[in-house]
Amino acid sequence: MKKHNFNPGPSILPQYTVEETAKAIHDFAGTGLSILEVSHRSKEFEAVVNETVALFKELLNIPEGYAVIFVGGGASTQFFHVPYNLLEKKAAYLITGQWAQKAAKEAKLFGPVEVVASSEDKNFTYIPKDFTIPADADYFHITTNNTIYGTEILTDLDSPVPLVADMSSDIFSRPVDVSKYGLIYGGAQKNLAPAGLTFVIVREDLLGKVSRPLPTMVDYRTHIKNNSLYNTPPVVIIYSALLTLRWMKEQGGVAEMERRNKAKAELLYNEIDRNKLFVGTVAKEDRSRMNVCFVMAPGYEQLEAEFAEFAKSKGMVGIKGHRSVGGFRASLYNALPLESVQALVDCMQEFEASH
Numbered sequence: 001m002k003k004h005n006f007n008p009g010p011s012i013l014p015q016y017t018v019e020e021t022a023k024a025i026h027d028f029a030g031t032g033l034s035i036l037e038v039s040h041r042s043k044e045f046e047a048v049v050n051e052t053v054a055l056f057k058e059l060l061n062i063p064e065g066y067a068v069i070f071v072g073g074g075a076s077t078q079f080f081h082v083p084y085n086l087l088e089k090k091a092a093y094l095i096t097g098q099w100a101q102k103a104a105k106e107a108k109l110f111g112p113v114e115v116v117a118s119s120e121d122k123n124f125t126y127i128p129k130d131f132t133i134p135a136d137a138d139y140f141h142i143t144t145n146n147t148i149y150g151t152e153i154l155t156d157l158d159s160p161v162p163l164v165a166d167m168s169s170d171i172f173s174r175p176v177d178v179s180k181y182g183l184i185y186g187g188a189q190k191n192l193a194p195a196g197l198t199f200v201i202v203r204e205d206l207l208g209k210v211s212r213p214l215p216t217m218v219d220y221r222t223h224i225k226n227n228s229l230y231n232t233p234p235v236v237i238i239y240s241a242l243l244t245l246r247w248m249k250e251q252g253g254v255a256e257m258e259r260r261n262k263a264k265a266e267l268l269y270n271e272i273d274r275n276k277l278f279v280g281t282v283a284k285e286d287r288s289r290m291n292v293c294f295v296m297a298p299g300y301e302q303l304e305a306e307f308a309e310f311a312k313s314k315g316m317v318g319i320k321g322h323r324s325v326g327g328f329r330a331s332l333y334n335a336l337p338l339e340s341v342q343a344l345v346d347c348m349q350e351f352e353a354s355h
């Protein structure tokens with residue numbers, strides 16, 4: 001039976017990425033070696049890094065003055081790398097979920113943190129709207145897509161101070177005006193590659209301003225200077241990322257990804273709103289296109305386990321909601337086809353008809 005992969009991350013990747021990575025495991029770029037065995041200093045792999053950076057810049061339309069680097073440690077490591085490199089006086093954070101909380105917690109190790117607003121009062125079911133970004137902060141940190149709760153900031157905010165964004169779960173899902181951001185980071189394991197890679201897009205003139213000494217590996221300038229090859233990077237994962245970027249370009253770039261993501265999200269949210277058995281968990285205007293969270297409607301709560309079983313029997317994978325929300329979460333990343341969303345919708349309708 002066909003599986004429909006709604007995993008929140010690691011998650012579905014383009015078939016092209018999976019197949020071409022598999023080929024390179026046998027023979028990478030005609031070298032006669034597996035990509036598992038090549039040197040990160042080989043000219044063939046250096047070409048991979050260069051093309052990956054070039055495609056990041058092309059697909060996201062990254063202006064001059066920004067660098068793209070690849071590092072390890074996941075987005076969680078960026079939670080402290082960001083303040084390490086940027087926080088001198090104070091930082092401002094918008095708290096829209098657990099990832100934002102974790103990011104702010106790390107920043108507090110380096111200096112004062114002003115929380116400009118938080119949606120914790122309603123279990124992060126909305127994005128706070130009325131807040132003032134302090135003009136004396138070194139940067140303002142946001143999480144553009146809240147993977148656990150299913151809310152998303154779909155506009156590029158105006159900020160009087162450098163805007164720093166964790167885009168782990170919505171990078172490449174829509175065109176972004178990178179010039180409005182000082183730094184964008186994320187783990188690769190949703191829209192880009194298998195787990196094991198972290199990307200950072202940074203405006204270079206923001207670096208080198210803090211007075212604290214920076215360990216070499218923490219200093220973004222190390223990785224910029226060395227083209228992300230200061231130490232041994234995850235060779236295979238970077239290659240897979242390159243394949244996804246080539247696929248994205250061939251499909252029509254981030255504008256086309258956005259068109260598809262809008263269509264997929266609309267299809268599923270319409271069904272949630274129509275179906276008497278289900279109800280969405282977040283404020284409609286803040287609904288994420290990447291992670292769609294829903295629970296059983298009041299009066300039907302006892303059907304949750306039965307629906308989970310039914311969906312599983314129809315090939316749905318990874319729709320169990322995060323433990324802090326409950327219910328269901330369907331992640332609709334770039335590589336998930338519309339047919340999979342339709343299959344889930346069919347499943348919800350069939351279940352409704354029999355109850």
Ligand code: PMP
Nearest residue numbers: 074075076099147166168169187
């Ligand atoms: N930020 C967001 C928005 C996430 O969704 C995640 C992981 N799902 C993280 C940070 C943590 O990423 P990592 O596991 O790569 O450290």
